[in-house]
Each structure stands twice: as C-alpha cells, then as structure tokens.
Amino acid sequence: MNMPASASGTAxxxxxxxxxxxxxxIMAKFTGYVGKRLPQDVLDKLAELRARETKPLAKVVYDSxxxxxxxxxRLDRPCCQDTGALQYFVRAGAGFPLLGELKAILGDAVRQAxxxxxxxHNAVExxxxxxxxxxxxxxxxxxxxxxxxxxxxxTIEVYMAGGGCSLPGAAKVLMPxxxxxxxxxxxxxxxTSYGVNACxxxxxxxGVSTSVETAATLSKRAIxxxxxSHHPDPQAAKMEALLEKGLNDVGxxxxxxxxxxxxxxxxIEASARHPSTIGVGVSVGxxxxxxxxxxxxxxxxxxxxxxxGAVL
Amino acid sequence: xxxxxxxxxxxxxxxGLRAGDVVYLDGLLVTCRDVGHRRLIELGQKLPVDLRxxxxxxxxxxxVKDGDGWKIISIGPTTSMRMESFExxxxxETGVKLIVGKGGMGPETVEGCRxxxxxxxxxxxxxxxxxxxxxxxxxxVEWLDLGMPEALWVCRVKEFGPLIISIDTHGNxxxxxxxxxFNRLKVPAIAEISKEVRFIR
Numbered sequence: 001m002n003m004p005a006s007a008s009g010t011a012x013x014x015x016x017x018x019x020x021x022x023x024x025x026i027m028a029k030f031t032g033y034v035g036k037r038l039p040q041d042v043l044d045k046l047a048e049l050r051a052r053e054t055k056p057l058a059k060v061v062y063d064s065x066x067x068x069x070x071x072x073x074r075l076d077r078p079c080c081q082d083t084g085a086l087q088y089f090v091r092a093g094a095g096f097p098l099l100g101e102l103k104a105i106l107g108d109a110v111r112q113a114x115x116x117x118x119x120x121h122n123a124v125e126x127x128x129x130x131x132x133x134x135x136x137x138x139x140x141x142x143x144x145x146x147x148x149x150x151x152x153x154x155t156i157e158v159y160m161a162g163g164g165c166s167l168p169g170a171a172k173v174l175m176p177x178x179x180x181x182x183x184x185x186x187x188x189x190x191x192t193s194y195g196v197n198a199c200x201x202x203x204x205x206x207g208v209s210t211s212v213e214t215a216a217t218l219s220k221r222a223i224x225x226x227x228x229s230h231h232p233d234p235q236a237a238k239m240e241a242l243l244e245k246g247l248n249d250v251g252x253x254x255x256x257x258x259x260x261x262x263x264x265x266x267x268i269e270a271s272a273r274h275p276s277t278i279g280v281g282v283s284v285g286x287x288x289x290x291x292x293x294x295x296x297x298x299x300x301x302x303x304x305x306x307x308x309g310a311v312l
Numbered sequence: 313x314x315x316x317x318x319x320x321x322x323x324x325x326x327x328g329l330r331a332g333d334v335v336y337l338d339g340l341l342v343t344c345r346d347v348g349h350r351r352l353i354e355l356g357q358k359l360p361v362d363l364r365x366x367x368x369x370x371x372x373x374x375x376v377k378d379g380d381g382w383k384i385i386s387i388g389p390t391t392s393m394r395m396e397s398f399e400x401x402x403x404x405e406t407g408v409k410l411i412v413g414k415g416g417m418g419p420e421t422v423e424g425c426r427x428x429x430x431x432x433x434x435x436x437x438x439x440x441x442x443x444x445x446x447x448x449x450x451x452x453v454e455w456l457d458l459g460m461p462e463a464l465w466v467c468r469v470k471e472f473g474p475l476i477i478s479i480d481t482h483g484n485x486x487x488x489x490x491x492x493x494f495n496r497l498k499v500p501a502i503a504e505i506s507k508e509v510r511f512i513r
Contacts, residue, residue, distance in 0.1 A: 060334060060474050061436045068439035072386075081374050081386035081440035118385060120374045121460045131459030164391045164414070164437065180509035188502050192494045196487065197391050197415025199437040239509055246501035250494050255436055256415060257476065258490045288438035 020101045022300055027109035029312040032117030034158045034292035035078040039306040041227040042289045045264045049201055058259030080288045083119040084160030086110050086141035093151030097298050110135045152298045157224050160290040168194035171216040171281035183280045190282045196256035199286035204266045207281035210273040215281030222267035223285040236268050320365025321409035323429040329477055331484040336473035343465040344368040347458050349398035360454040361464055363406040370413030372461025382450040388440030389414035400424030416478055416487025425479045433475035446472045
C-alpha cells in the first residue's frame with residue numbers, strides 16, 4: 001500500500017499515519033461492498049416493481065436480476081461486471097482530523113479495492129489512451145467536496161458510475177421561454193432514447209439550475225438521494241411525481257423490453273438561476289444502482305447508512 | 313423447454329427464430345467490444361479468433377489469474393449500440409452468427425443480420441454473476457494489450473442465457489418496435505405534465 005501523503009507532502013505523525021491506513025482499509029472494504037450489494041432502498045423498489053410487472057419478457061428479466069443479486073451476495077462478487085469509474089461525494093466537517101489526507105486515502109482505497117474486491121479496470125488515461133489497471137488516473141477517483149463548518153465527522157457517498165448509465169447523461173441551457181415544459185421535454189427525450197439502453201428501470205436525476213455544469217452536477221447529486229425522498233419545495237416535489245408517473249406510463253420496462261414501469265424514481269435538485277437561463281441536466285442510475293453512504297466519526301468509528309446489516 | 317443453440321451455429325438453426333424469442337447458448341462465446349471492432353474494421357487487423365459460426369459478447373469481464381489460466385468473476389453485457397457503426401461489416405468479415413449484448417442496435421446491424429443470417433440477442437444487463445456461473449472455462453485470451461475489459465476472452469459456455477432475440481434474420485428489430493411505441497406514448501405524457509408545470513407566470 002502506498003503511504004498516504006499529507007496535503008503539504010510532508011510525512012505524517014505516526015498516530016496519524018496509522019489512522020490514515022485504517023481509514024484507507026475501511027474505504028477499500030466499503031467500496032468493494034458497494035459493488036456487490038445494492039442499497040436497501042433500491043432493493044425495496046425493485047421488489048415492488050417486479051411484483052407489479054405483468055409482461056412475460058419483462059418478468060424473464062426481473063427473474064434474472066434477482067437470481068443475479070442472490071448469486072452475487074452468496075459468491076461475494078461484483079453484481080455487475082462494470083464496477084464503474086469511482087466517484088466519491090464527500091461531505092466533510094472542517095474539523096475532520098483526516099481532511100487533508102482524504103484525497104490520497106481515497107486513491108489508495110480504490111487501488112486496494114481493485115485487487116481485493118476485485119473491481120474491473122475502468123480508468124483509461126485520456127490522450128495516452130492506456131488503461132492504468134488500477135482504477136486511478138488523472139482526477140479519478142473523482143472527488144466532489146462539500147465542507148461543513150463546525151463539524152468533525154465525514155459522510156462519504158460512494159458511486160460506481162458504470163458506462164451504460166453514464167452514456168445518457170446530458171445537459172443544456174434553455175431559454176426561459178421554454179419554461180419548465182422545456183425541462184419536461186428534455187427529460188423525456190433523453191430517457192426514451194438513450195435511457196432505453198442504460199439498464200432500466202432507471203433512477204432519473206434532474207438538475208434545474210443556471211448553467212450547464214451546475215445543472216449537470218445537481219442531476220448527479222439527485223440520484224444519490226435515497227429512493228422515496230422528495231424535494232422540499234412542493235412544486236419541485238410535484239414535478240418529481242409527475243415525471244415519475246409520466247415516464248412509467250411510457251412503459252419502457254426492464255432492459256427496454258417494454259413493461260409496467262420505466263423508472264425507480266425521479267429526483268430533482270435545484271439552485272437559483274439567472275433570469276435569462278434555465279440550465280437542465282439529466283443523470284441516470286441503472287437498476288444496479290451501486291451507491292453507498294458511510295458516516296465516519298473523528299475516531300474513525302463508522303456507520304453504514306445505505307445498506308441494512310452491512311458488515312465490512 | 314429451453315431452446316438451446318449450439319456452436320457452430322448453422323443458418324437453418326436460426327432461420328425460424330423471431331425477435332422476442334428466448335434462447336440459450338452452448339459452445340464458444342468470445343468477448344468483443346469497442347476496440348476489437350475498430351481494430352478489425354477500421355484498422356484492418358486480423359482477428360486472432362475464428363468466429364465463423366460462433367458467438368460474440370459485447371462485454372468486458374472481471375477476471376482473475378488462476379494458476380496458468382484465468383477465472384471469470386463477473387461478466388455481463390455492455391451497451392451494444394456503441395458497436396453499431398462497425399457491426400454490419402463485422403458480421404460479413406467474420407461469419408459470426410450470434411451477437412449478444414444489451415439494449416438495441418440500429419438499421420445497419422439489422423441489414424447485416426439479414427444479409428449474412430445472424431442474430432442480435434440481449435442478455436439481461438447487470439446480471440454479471442449469473443452470466444459468470446454459466447461460463448465453464450476461459451479457453452484463452454487475445455489482445456490483452458487492450459486491458460481487461462477490451463481484450464478478447466474466449467469462453468466456453470453452457471446454457472448461457474436467457475438470451476432475448478432483439479434482431480432476427482428477417483429484419484425484425486424488437487427495440488425499434490418498442491421505441492416507436494415509447495415515442496407514441498410520450499407525446500400525451502409530456503402534454504399532460506406540461507399543463508401542470510407552468511411555474512413561470
């Protein structure tokens with residue numbers, strides 16, 4: 001294992017070095033775990049959609065999905081071979097003791113999980129066009145930072161961004177004349193074209209914002225929210241429900257086979273916008289939505305929030 | 313009763329199959345995806361595996377070294393549409409009879425399947441441990457310089473499936489049929505929602 005370096009590049013004090021190793025180990029194990037077992041909210045929703053399904057080909061697919069999840073758990077293997085490009089969404093207290101070391105720790109954790117889980121080698125260095133074989137490369141794992149003042153814990157969302165469900169990702173900036181109706185059109189266009197091949201039933205994230213990158217980022221954050229959660233604004237929550245029902249009425253079905261539903265949910269995240277723009281972004285999660293949430297205390301005691309009864 | 317195709321697959325084995333049928337595969341299945349297709353069709357490199365009568369899998373597995381050989385941990389289909397621009401030529405050049413992937417493919421592949429008698433079928437996406445348990449053995453690997461996902465893994469499979477035929481030899485395309493229906497249904501859905509989201513006043 002590589003020695004984690006502090007932000008300044010100087011050697012760590014021995015107790016801090018040991019803590020960094022311990023956190024690396026926790027995050028490596030958790031990352032591997034997330035690749036093998038789906039979070040509870042996703043499992044519950046899939047069971048609900050399977051029970052509701054009536055079409056024969058769609059049922060064949062649901063049977064395979066649940067057979068696969070059982071085998072992945074029993075054989076302790078990644079449930080989908082595409083273990084994604086690793087993304088970590090970090091919400092760290094400004095007082096979290098390993099804040100400065102965290103970037104190096106997450107890189108080391110990915111290298112360790114790649115061997116131990118194992119994970120597929122999914123980091124191709126751009127322009128050089130070589131697979132690094134470690135799942136690490138320039139800015140990969142991708143880390144999104146949010147610093148919380150007056151807090152000393154750290155909550156990390158692990159997300160395995162598979163190729164299939166990353167491909168439909170799209171964002172653009174609408175003119176205000178297009179209105180929220182333009183947002184609806186954009187979401188439907190993306191999901192009924194590229195979404196069909198992205199392993200539905202999908203979790204659809206929509207960012208409604210001011211420019212292209214803010215909308216895109218919010219749309220990714222939206223699919224990290226637990227299924228069944230709603231936007232706090234009543235109009236946004238209403239739009240989530242309308243989009244969910246409308247997309248389900250299209251009946252894409254599991255794997256695009258046509259069926260009783262299309263999506264596991266639609267989540268909207270929003271920011272204020274420039275009066276002249278409506279930025280809209282869409283991110284999708286596949287049915288094998290490998291997302292995990294872990295909360296770490298300053299003494300490195302941890303709690304897994306996404307998976308019931310998880311043992312690392 | 314499971315309908316099982318065995319490699320080498322002959323034209324008459326698949327002539328009666330239609331989009332929407334479910335089959336399983338016994339025999340030789342070779343992973344081949346983006347760069348494998350590009351090397352053969354665009355760069356003119358000779359494929360180091362004879363695919364005549366055999367099957368390819370749009371897939372990039374997780375494998376581990378197992379003594380002198382390899383062991384499959386997880387193997388599942390990847391998005392077939394990425395290979396659309398190469399597949400018609402690929403079918404003609406290789407004589408492959410069954411293309412397994414996920415999601416649909418387009419009109420060029422439909423033409424390729426019709427003129428050279430081949431099928432495209434879907435293995436349920438994300439079901440990679442299920443698929444791995446149906447691989448009896450990795451016989452060999454070629455083009456490992458491309459890395460684990462892109463290398464050609466030559467697999468011996470047993471009752472590999474379910475494989476849902478999406479393109480048959482008669483020009484039928486399950487996903488095109490489905491997409492036309494989705495596009496028809498989305499129009500009233502969008503109109504209905506749009507009435508409810510006129511938040512700018």
